[in-house]
Amino acid sequence: xxxxxPELGLVLWTSLTxxxxxxxxxxxxxxxxxxxxxxxxxxxxxxxxxxxxxxQELVTLEKTKKKYMDEAKSERDALIKEAKEIKAKIIEEARxxxxxxxxxxxxxxxxxxxxxxxxxxxxLKKQVAILSVDIASHILExxxxxxxxxxxxxxxxxxxxxxx
Amino acid sequence: xxxxxxxYIIFLLLLFPTTMYGKDHAEEKKENxxxxxxxxxxxxxxxxxFPLFSFEKEGKDVHIDLPLPIxxxxxxxxxxxxxxxxxxxxxxxxxxxxxxxxxxxxxxxxDINGTLELDEKGHPHNKRPxxxxxxxxxxxxxxxxxxxxxxxxxxxxxxxxxxxxxxxxQSLLEPIILFVRDDIAIQQIGKHKADKYIPFLLTLFxxxxxxxxxxxxxxxxxxxNLTGNISVTFVLAIITFIITNFSGNRSYWRHILAPxxxxxxxxxxxxxxxxxxxxxxxxxxMVRLFANITxxxxxxxxxxxxxxxxxxxxxxxxxxxxLQFIMSILELLVGFLQAFIFxxxxxxxxxxxxxxxxx
Numbered sequence: 001x002x003x004x005x006p007e008l009g010l011v012l013w014t015s016l017t018x019x020x021x022x023x024x025x026x027x028x029x030x031x032x033x034x035x036x037x038x039x040x041x042x043x044x045x046x047x048x049x050x051x052x053x054x055x056q057e058l059v060t061l062e063k064t065k066k067k068y069m070d071e072a073k074s075e076r077d078a079l080i081k082e083a084k085e086i087k088a089k090i091i092e093e094a095r096x097x098x099x100x101x102x103x104x105x106x107x108x109x110x111x112x113x114x115x116x117x118x119x120x121x122x123x124l125k126k127q128v129a130i131l132s133v134d135i136a137s138h139i140l141e142x143x144x145x146x147x148x149x150x151x152x153x154x155x156x157x158x159x160x161x162x163x164x
Numbered sequence: 165x166x167x168x169x170x171x172y173i174i175f176l177l178l179l180f181p182t183t184m185y186g187k188d189h190a191e192e193k194k195e196n197x198x199x200x201x202x203x204x205x206x207x208x209x210x211x212x213x214f215p216l217f218s219f220e221k222e223g224k225d226v227h228i229d230l231p232l233p234i235x236x237x238x239x240x241x242x243x244x245x246x247x248x249x250x251x252x253x254x255x256x257x258x259x260x261x262x263x264x265x266x267x268x269x270x271x272x273x274x275d276i277n278g279t280l281e282l283d284e285k286g287h288p289h290n291k292r293p294x295x296x297x298x299x300x301x302x303x304x305x306x307x308x309x310x311x312x313x314x315x316x317x318x319x320x321x322x323x324x325x326x327x328x329x330x331x332x333x334q335s336l337l338e339p340i341i342l343f344v345r346d347d348i349a350i351q352q353i354g355k356h357k358a359d360k361y362i363p364f365l366l367t368l369f370x371x372x373x374x375x376x377x378x379x380x381x382x383x384x385x386x387x388x389n390l391t392g393n394i395s396v397t398f399v400l401a402i403i404t405f406i407i408t409n410f411s412g413n414r415s416y417w418r419h420i421l422a423p424x425x426x427x428x429x430x431x432x433x434x435x436x437x438x439x440x441x442x443x444x445x446x447x448x449x450m451v452r453l454f455a456n457i458t459x460x461x462x463x464x465x466x467x468x469x470x471x472x473x474x475x476x477x478x479x480x481x482x483x484x485x486x487l488q489f490i491m492s493i494l495e496l497l498v499g500f501l502q503a504f505i506f507x508x509x510x511x512x513x514x515x516x517x518x519x520x521x522x523x
Contacts, residue, residue, distance in 0.1 A: 009295045014399040017309050025313070028320060030366050043327060
């Protein structure tokens with residue numbers, strides 16, 4: 001029966017010790033431990049969430065980057081294409097213009113040559129006419145003297161004529 | 165590396181029961197009338213001194229004890245002296261006009277000659293003073309309290325930086341603390357109400373567990389049957405009882421005193437049962453822990469006693485050692501299990517008391 005009869009002394013000491021233990025451990029052990037565990041758990045949770053957010057953001061950024069890259073690329077392609085077209089056009093235009101100009105120059109040169117030629121021929125004709133008259137006059141003069149002398153005179157004058 | 169040491173310690177703990185219990189009573193074997201029941205009862209009961217070891221000298225048993233302080237109150241007077249003054253119950257201690265005698269680890273007030281008035285069963289009915297002595301169990305109680313304080317103050321210090329990786333004993337205890345918090349307190353009481361009770365449940369769990377473990381150690385300063393003492397389990401159960409009923413909300417009391425949805429005439433049967441139920445719950449807690457731990461101690465001591473029952477030492481030693489070895493492992497499990505069950509049921513009762521009615 002002794003075994004199952006609570007003893008007053010031990011009951012008192014146990015109560016006292018256990019209550020003091022609850023108080024001391026509660027205040028100086030469980031409270032800081034529980035607090036720290038909570039802080040740690042919240043930090044971990046927060047960090048995980050942040051990491052997930054960062055990951056999401058990274059994906060979004062990657063997407064945006066790709067989009068911008070694509071846009072830039074297509075814009076570049078368009079620009080190059082346009083530039084090429086402009087280049088071709090400019091070259092074409094220049095070529096046409098040059099041709100027209102050249103044609104013009106050639107044409108005017110030909111016209112000038114033709115005009116010069118005409119005027120030279122005209123000039124020559126005039127000279128020939130003058131010469132002819134001159135010669136004719138000389139011939140006529142000599143004819144009146146002697147015919148041998150006339151031939152000589154014509155040759156002499158023809159020698160004098162300078163066609164330059 | 166610490167793992168290696170841990171293995172050694174466990175091995176030594178398991179090795180010791182045989183040698184220690186054996187040594188304690190080896191001399192009595194010769195007389196061939198070894199009182200096993202008496203020895204066992206002596207070991208699982210509380211004592212006024214802490215037995216360290218005993219040996220035989222000149223044909224006489226010599227018991228070396230750690231004397232513990234005796235504190236008595238008789239007729240409003242305090243008496244302090246050391247238990248060694250009783251000389252294992254052989255001497256009468258006279259302080260002023262009062263004389264005290266230690267009889268089967270109980271202190272009685274007697275006349276100056278130490279006369280005990282025994283009844284027919286051999287129980288004295290002398291007056292007993294109020295005994296507040298620091299007994300073997302109080303010694304163990306304080307030892308465990310100091311151990312708990314030292315361990316958990318140190319662990320708490322490591323939590324100064326909550327984001328540091330757990331290290332040392334902290335990493336051993338943290339999963340257990342989390343287990344008590346999450347799987348006992350929060351699970352049974354609910355997330356929002358558990359916080360208030362967690363310090364109590366943690367203290368309860370570790371108090372019972374460390375004392376169960378100290379009880380398995382077969383030599384000083386362990387081996388006390390503290391959690392197998394009815395006084396201790398009584399106090400623990402009473403505290404659970406008080407906390408439970410002081411936390412009880414309206415719905416809890418309504419279910420006890422006027423259960424809804426039941427015809428009034430059934431109240432005559434049901435209400436008394438519910439009221440009895442208030443007391444049987446902590447009573448079961450008290451008895452369960454007491455019986456489990458005491459039974460463990462009795463089995464361990466019985467197995468040690470095999471040495472004295474078998475005639476051949478060559479047979480009894482290995483058999484006794486093996487059985488104690490197996491039992492010690494079982495006791496390690498039981499020690500944890502009983503701490504867990506006590507805490508779990510306490511949490512369950514508190515949970516029932518604070519549970520909000522949902523229907």
